[in-house]
Amino acid sequence: MRNRHIRHLARQTGTVLLLLLGVGCISPAVHRGVPAFADAVVLATENSKSAFTVVEQRYEDVQAAKIVVNYEKNGFNPNTVTRFLEPEELETRLTLLDALQRYASTLAEVSSDQKLDEFDDKTRALGTAVQALTTTTAFQKLANSSGTNTNIAVTAVTALGHWFIERKRQQHLPELIEQMQGPVRTTAELLRADIGSPPDSQGHGGHGLRDQLWNEYTQALVQQIAFIDQNKEHMDPISRAAEIRKLPALVRQRSVADQTLRQTQSTLNELVDAHAELLVAAKSKASLHSAFDGLIVEAQRLKGFYDSLQSQE
Amino acid sequence: MTRSKVRNRSITSASQNDLHDSFGELYQSLTNAYWVASTIVDKDRIRGAADQVFDILTDLNRADLKSRTEDFAELKGQVAIATKKLTALQADIDSIIHNVGVATQVVGAIAKALTASTTFFG
Numbered sequence: 001m002r003n004r005h006i007r008h009l010a011r012q013t014g015t016v017l018l019l020l021l022g023v024g025c026i027s028p029a030v031h032r033g034v035p036a037f038a039d040a041v042v043l044a045t046e047n048s049k050s051a052f053t054v055v056e057q058r059y060e061d062v063q064a065a066k067i068v069v070n071y072e073k074n075g076f077n078p079n080t081v082t083r084f085l086e087p088e089e090l091e092t093r094l095t096l097l098d099a100l101q102r103y104a105s106t107l108a109e110v111s112s113d114q115k116l117d118e119f120d121d122k123t124r125a126l127g128t129a130v131q132a133l134t135t136t137t138a139f140q141k142l143a144n145s146s147g148t149n150t151n152i153a154v155t156a157v158t159a160l161g162h163w164f165i166e167r168k169r170q171q172h173l174p175e176l177i178e179q180m181q182g183p184v185r186t187t188a189e190l191l192r193a194d195i196g197s198p199p200d201s202q203g204h205g206g207h208g209l210r211d212q213l214w215n216e217y218t219q220a221l222v223q224q225i226a227f228i229d230q231n232k233e234h235m236d237p238i239s240r241a242a243e244i245r246k247l248p249a250l251v252r253q254r255s256v257a258d259q260t261l262r263q264t265q266s267t268l269n270e271l272v273d274a275h276a277e278l279l280v281a282a283k284s285k286a287s288l289h290s291a292f293d294g295l296i297v298e299a300q301r302l303k304g305f306y307d308s309l310q311s312q313e
Numbered sequence: 314m315t316r317s318k319v320r321n322r323s324i325t326s327a328s329q330n331d332l333h334d335s336f337g338e339l340y341q342s343l344t345n346a347y348w349v350a351s352t353i354v355d356k357d358r359i360r361g362a363a364d365q366v367f368d369i370l371t372d373l374n375r376a377d378l379k380s381r382t383e384d385f386a387e388l389k390g391q392v393a394i395a396t397k398k399l400t401a402l403q404a405d406i407d408s409i410i411h412n413v414g415v416a417t418q419v420v421g422a423i424a425k426a427l428t429a430s431t432t433f434f435g
Contacts, residue, residue, distance in 0.1 A: 059371075066364065084371065089378060092385045099392040106399040110406065122413040129420040136428055165406050172402045176395055183391040190381050190388070196374075203341030204334045211337075212374045218344055219367050222360055229353055 034111040036296065037278055041104035043299030044267045045097040048191050050306035051264050052090055054257065055209045058216040059084040065223035069230060084212065093194070100187060103180065111169060119165060174282040177275070184275045188268040195265050198258050210261045217254035221247060260306065267299050326380075333373050340366045 060083075067076060196208015199215075206214065228243050235243065343363040350356045 085375065085378065089375075089382050092382050092389075096385050096389045096392065099389050099396065103392050103396045103399070106396050106403065110399055110403045119410045119413065122410055122417065126413055126417040126420065129417045129424065132421075132424050136424055165409055168402060168405055168409075172398070176398055176402075180392070180395045183388050183395070186384070187388055187392075190384055193381060194378055196377070199337045199341065201341075203337035203339070206337050206370075207330070207333055207377050208374060209378075211333075212371065215340065215367055215370055218340075219364070222344065222347055222363055225347070226356070226360055229356065 033278055033281060035108045037274055038104040038108035040267075040271060040274060040296050040299060042101055043296060043303055044264075044271045045101055047264045047267065047299055047303055047306060048195075049094060049097060050303070051195055051209055051261050052085065052093065054306060055213050055216070056084050056090075058213060058220070058257075062216050062219045062223065065220060065227070069223050069226040072230075093191075096187060100184070107173075107177070111173060119162065174279065177279045177282050181276060181279060185272050188272045191268055192265045195261050210258055213257055213261065214254060217250055217257065221250050224250065329373065329377065333370070333377075336366055336369050336373065340370060 063081060067080070194208050196210045197205055198210045198213075199206030224243070224246055228240070231243075232240055340363060343359055343366060347356060347359045347363060350359055
């Protein structure tokens with residue numbers, strides 16, 4: 001009689017579990033996609049920060065080169081040493097990029113399977129504690145229970161907990177991700193505008209960081225030629241050749257650095273698309289395609305390039 | 314951002330672009346002349362002018378970036394609000410997990426109390 005009751009209870013619990021797990025879950029693709037999106041945000045925002053750093057460093061180098069070639073004539077005046085961007089201008093951008101990273105990492109934490117795993121660990125501990133309780137002599141005297149009943153109860157608690165967690169996510173995540181579509185898109189647009197474009201062969205159409213960096217490299221070439229002209233009589237052939245070799249290297253670096261800034265703009269575009277896809281997946285339970293992987297690989301490659309540029313300084 | 318603010322900004326931005334293009338063209342001409350100048354005197358003269366134009370272009374690029382700083386600052390607030398909501402959701406989920414942890418502690422304490430009472434009262 002008692003066994004039949006337990007079997008009936010187990011069947012009922014199984015049905016309830018299937019119903020609970022089938023209703024109100026956000027797509028598993030979102031669980032997997034959000035951490036990938038968070039990684040992509042970190043890389044794209046770090047690369048955007050590096051774009052500002054590279055321009056600032058090159059500006060500093062050009063100022064130093066200019067001081068060197070003009071030293072005989074002008075000497076040195078500390079007031080001529082300036083930054084390209086005022087610290088507060090840069091700070092506003094860095095703060096927003098950090099806020100975007102926090103949004104992405106919190107989104108990843110909330111939607112990751114880690115929370116469910118953490119919950120499972122707790123219910124497992126609860127199961128062990130209940131099991132220990134039912135085996136005490138005092139409990140045996142107070143109530144008639146069994147390990148099977150305990151397992152059913154703990155399984156039900158686990159399923160209920162999963163359902164509550166998933167339900168909360170399903171209720172709030174699509175709305176939150178939707179609210180952030182605008183800010184993520186506008187941030188990317190503003191950053192792309194900041195990065196700008198280089199001048200064409202007529203000197204037209206340049207603006208932003210790409211224009212600035214292009215001109216800084218051109219200035220570096222001008223100062224390097226002036227340095228060689230001023231000192232060529234005092235240089236031995238090897239030192240002179242080494243200084244001259246820097247000229248074509250600067251021309252190549254100018255192109256490569258500009259391409260890196262251009263690709264940073266592209267990864268920002270892809271980030272907006274990825275965030276839009278995340279919303280589609282959260283709403284429709286559709287699977288996210290592997291765009292995230294491509295975005296991360298590209299952003300990592302750019303990060304490597306920025307690191308190499310900065311280590312050259 | 315209001316429509317008139319956007320329109321004013323695009324007018325400003327169009328005239329800024331024209332100004333930028335004019336100096337960009339001048340800088341391009343000066344540097345092109347620098348590459349082909351043959352005497353140090355000529356080169357120094359051209360370099361002096363190119364340095365000045367470079368500084369003007371730098372100022373224009375600074376102004377261009379500065380024109381967007383306010384928009385960046387506005388966005389920061391919107392991102393912070395969304396993150397705050399996410400943090401509240403995270404706290405809700407954590408409290409579900411925490412409740413199971415508390416239940417485990419309670420069950421453990423009951424087991425301990427029952428074991429102790431058995432020792433005392435048989």
